[in-house]
Amino acid sequence: MTLISAPAGYGKTTLVCEWLAGCERPAAWLSLEQGDTELTRFLTYMISALQTLSENIGEGARSVLRSPQPAPTVSILTALLNELSTIPFPFILVLDDYHAASSREVDEAICFLLDHLPTQMHLVLTTRENPAISLPRLRARDQLTELRAADMRFTLPEAEVLFNHVMELNLSMDHITELQSRTEGWAAGLRLAAISIQEDHDAGRLLQSFTGNHHFVLDYLAEEVLQRQPSAVQDFLLRTSILDRMCGSLCDDMVPHPEISGNEMLIGLDRKNLFVVPLDRERRWYRYHHLFADILRRRLLESMDDSDIYELHQRASIWYEGHGFEIEAFHHAVEARDITRSSRLLQGGGMPLHLRGAAGMALDWLDSLPSKELDVRPELWVYYGSALLIAGKPTGVEQKLRAAEAALEGMEQDAGVKELIGWIAATRATLASLMLADDHQGAESNLQVAEAAMQVSGLEDKTDELVGLITPPWNAGKNETDGIVEVIAQSRRALAYLRPDNLPARTASAWMLGVACQRRGDYAEACDAYNEVIANCRMLDHQLMGVTAIIGIAQIREAEGRHDLAAERYREALRLADGLPHPAINEAQTGLERMRRVIESGMKGNRIEPLSQREIEVLQLIAQGLSNREIAEKLFLALDTVKGHNRRIFEKLHVQRRTEAIARARELNLI
Structure with missing residues (x-):
C-alpha cells in the first residue's frame, strides 16, 4: 500500500x-x-x-x-x-x-x-x-x-518553479522566499498567493496582507477545514488558537469541561492532519500551521467578547508561570491587559526578563503604557531604560533613567529602592562607556553612531554588540579622561547598590570598571574588577565578557613586563573563546605572538626592556613613515607625549634614530 x-x-x-x-x-x-x-x-x-x-x-x-x-x-x-x-x-x-x-x-x-x-x-x-x-x-x-x-511541502526551488515558470509571474527570490515561509510550503497557499498576484500584479502589497485572513485563504480554510469539524473540535481550535505552542495539560486549562482530554484532542487533530505541527518526537508539544492559526484567531475575535479573550490569556499565563515558562507567562499577561501581573512577571524573580531574551517583548509592552502607570511603578522606568540598551537603542535611555529617578524621589531607600539605584548606575556606566568611542562629533553623536551600528544586526539581544562597541583599552579614544571618570564613578556606585546575587548587572558593571581602570593605569583595581567578571561569567555562562576580562588581565601583565604571565592569560582566553567571532580574540592571538617573540628574544640573549603596547603602536606608525605630529593625530595624543614615546623606544632598542629603530624592531620581530 x-x-x-x-x-x-x-x-x-x-x-x-x-x-x-x-x-x-x-x-x-x-x-x-x-x-x-x-x-x-x-x-x-x-x-x-x-x-x-x-x-x-x-x-x-x-x-x-x-x-x-x-x-x-x-x-x-x-x-x-x-x-x-x-x-x-x-x-x-x-x-x-x-x-x-x-x-x-x-x-x-x-x-x-x-x-x-x-x-x-x-x-x-x-x-x-x-x-x-x-x-x-x-x-x-x-x-x-x-x-x-x-x-509534500514545496521547497524554495519548487516554489520558484511554480511562481516563475508555471504561473509566469517573474517574482524576485526575496518575494518567493517570504511566500514560501508564510505558507510553510503548503501547495494550496502558494497557489492562492499566485492567483492573488495575477489579479493584483503587486507581490509586495500581497505580502503585507497575505495571512490566514486573506480572503482566498480564509474562504479555502473555512470551507475545506474548519466548518467540517464538530462543534466541540471547533471550540477547542478557537480557544487554543491564542497559543504559540500547545501541550495536553495546557489545553485542559484553556477549555472548560472538555469532552476529552487536551492530550487526546491533540493526538486526534494530529491523526486527522488538521494543520497541527508536532514540535518534538514524543509529540507532547504542537503548534498550528501559521495560516490556519491566523484564521482561527480571526474567528475567535468574531465569536468572543474581549473580556472572554482576556480570560483565555489569563488562563494561559497562569499555566505557563506554574510550569516555569516565565517569558510565555509574561506575553499572555500582557495580552490579558493585566498590568500588575505583567509587571511582576517582568521582574523575573530578580533577573528581569529583558535580560533573558525578551527585550523586544518588554519594550513593546512598556511603549504601550501611559506615563502615570510607569510613575507608580518606578522599576518599570528602570527596566525601560535597561531594555532599550539591550535592544541597541541607547539614545533614548537617559530620559527613562531620569523619569525613574523622579518617580523614586522621596521614597525610603529600602532594599528594593537601592537595587533600582544600582540598576540606574549600571545603565549609565554603559552609556558613558559607549560615549568613549573614537568620534569627532562628541559623546552624544557617539551614541547615535553606536545605535546605528547595533540596528544592523537582526538579533533582539544586542549584548554582544554592546561589548564590542565599548571601546576596549587597547584602542583608546580621544577626550577620554572625563568619560573614564564617569564610567568608574557609575560602575562603583552600581556595585555598591546592587544585590550580590544580581549577577548580570554586577558583571557588566565590574567589566566596565575594569576596562576604565585599565585605561587609566589603575591596574590593581582593574584586575580586581576583571576577576569578579571572570568568576561571575562561569556561573552565568557568558563567554564573551569573561574572555575579554582575561585578555584585559593579560594586557596588564604585559604592561608590567611579566611576559610569562601575560602569555598564560592570552592562551587561556583563546582556549575559552573557542573560535568566538570578536575583535578581542584577534588581540589575544596577536598578544600571544607578541609575548612569544619577546620571550624568545630574551632566551637568545637579545635582552631588551620590553616595549609597552602603546610604544609598539607608535613604532608601527614610525615604520609607516608618519611624522610625530601625524602619529599624535592618529592616536589622539599630545605631540609631547609622542616625543616621549620616541625617546623611550630609542632607549629600549639602544638606537639613536628612526631608521635604526625600525631595523632593530624588525630584527627582533617586534613589527
Whole structure:
C-alpha cells in the first residue's frame, strides 16, 4: 500500500494523478465523499471502479450486495479477492479522500483486503487523516510507502518553479522566499498567493496582507477545514488558537469541561492532519500551521467578547508561570491587559526578563503604557531604560533613567529602592562607556553612531554588540579622561547598590570598571574588577565578557613586563573563546605572538626592556613613515607625549634614530 496523508490543499490528488500518468500500470480510481461510510455503498462503488479494468470483475460480489439478506462481509470480500486474483496484469486501486468514507466497517474491510491482497494489486490511499488500519504491521513487513505533509511541502526551488515558470509571474527570490515561509510550503497557499498576484500584479502589497485572513485563504480554510469539524473540535481550535505552542495539560486549562482530554484532542487533530505541527518526537508539544492559526484567531475575535479573550490569556499565563515558562507567562499577561501581573512577571524573580531574551517583548509592552502607570511603578522606568540598551537603542535611555529617578524621589531607600539605584548606575556606566568611542562629533553623536551600528544586526539581544562597541583599552579614544571618570564613578556606585546575587548587572558593571581602570593605569583595581567578571561569567555562562576580562588581565601583565604571565592569560582566553567571532580574540592571538617573540628574544640573549603596547603602536606608525605630529593625530595624543614615546623606544632598542629603530624592531620581530 501507498499512503499519502496530509491536510487539505497539499496536492495529494494531483501527485497521484501525475504518478499514475508515468507509472505505466492500469489503475482504478474511486473518489470518496461524505456518506460513503456505509459499507455496502462503499463496496458497490469500489467494484464499479475496478470494473474499469475488467468489465465483469466483482459481479458476483455486487449481486450478493444487492440481495435482501447479504452474506457476511468476509464472504463478500473473499469472493471479490478471488476474482481480482484472476486479473492477468499488475494494477492499482486508488481510494482518493479515504477520510470521507472511513468508518469501523470500511476500515475493517480494507484491513481484510490488505491481509489477502493479490500479488498483482497495489492499493493507494490519499487521506487528510491517518486511517484506522494497522499501519505498524505493514511497516514491519516493509509493505507500506508513506508520504506525509513534510514530504509534500514545496521547497524554495519548487516554489520558484511554480511562481516563475508555471504561473509566469517573474517574482524576485526575496518575494518567493517570504511566500514560501508564510505558507510553510503548503501547495494550496502558494497557489492562492499566485492567483492573488495575477489579479493584483503587486507581490509586495500581497505580502503585507497575505495571512490566514486573506480572503482566498480564509474562504479555502473555512470551507475545506474548519466548518467540517464538530462543534466541540471547533471550540477547542478557537480557544487554543491564542497559543504559540500547545501541550495536553495546557489545553485542559484553556477549555472548560472538555469532552476529552487536551492530550487526546491533540493526538486526534494530529491523526486527522488538521494543520497541527508536532514540535518534538514524543509529540507532547504542537503548534498550528501559521495560516490556519491566523484564521482561527480571526474567528475567535468574531465569536468572543474581549473580556472572554482576556480570560483565555489569563488562563494561559497562569499555566505557563506554574510550569516555569516565565517569558510565555509574561506575553499572555500582557495580552490579558493585566498590568500588575505583567509587571511582576517582568521582574523575573530578580533577573528581569529583558535580560533573558525578551527585550523586544518588554519594550513593546512598556511603549504601550501611559506615563502615570510607569510613575507608580518606578522599576518599570528602570527596566525601560535597561531594555532599550539591550535592544541597541541607547539614545533614548537617559530620559527613562531620569523619569525613574523622579518617580523614586522621596521614597525610603529600602532594599528594593537601592537595587533600582544600582540598576540606574549600571545603565549609565554603559552609556558613558559607549560615549568613549573614537568620534569627532562628541559623546552624544557617539551614541547615535553606536545605535546605528547595533540596528544592523537582526538579533533582539544586542549584548554582544554592546561589548564590542565599548571601546576596549587597547584602542583608546580621544577626550577620554572625563568619560573614564564617569564610567568608574557609575560602575562603583552600581556595585555598591546592587544585590550580590544580581549577577548580570554586577558583571557588566565590574567589566566596565575594569576596562576604565585599565585605561587609566589603575591596574590593581582593574584586575580586581576583571576577576569578579571572570568568576561571575562561569556561573552565568557568558563567554564573551569573561574572555575579554582575561585578555584585559593579560594586557596588564604585559604592561608590567611579566611576559610569562601575560602569555598564560592570552592562551587561556583563546582556549575559552573557542573560535568566538570578536575583535578581542584577534588581540589575544596577536598578544600571544607578541609575548612569544619577546620571550624568545630574551632566551637568545637579545635582552631588551620590553616595549609597552602603546610604544609598539607608535613604532608601527614610525615604520609607516608618519611624522610625530601625524602619529599624535592618529592616536589622539599630545605631540609631547609622542616625543616621549620616541625617546623611550630609542632607549629600549639602544638606537639613536628612526631608521635604526625600525631595523632593530624588525630584527627582533617586534613589527
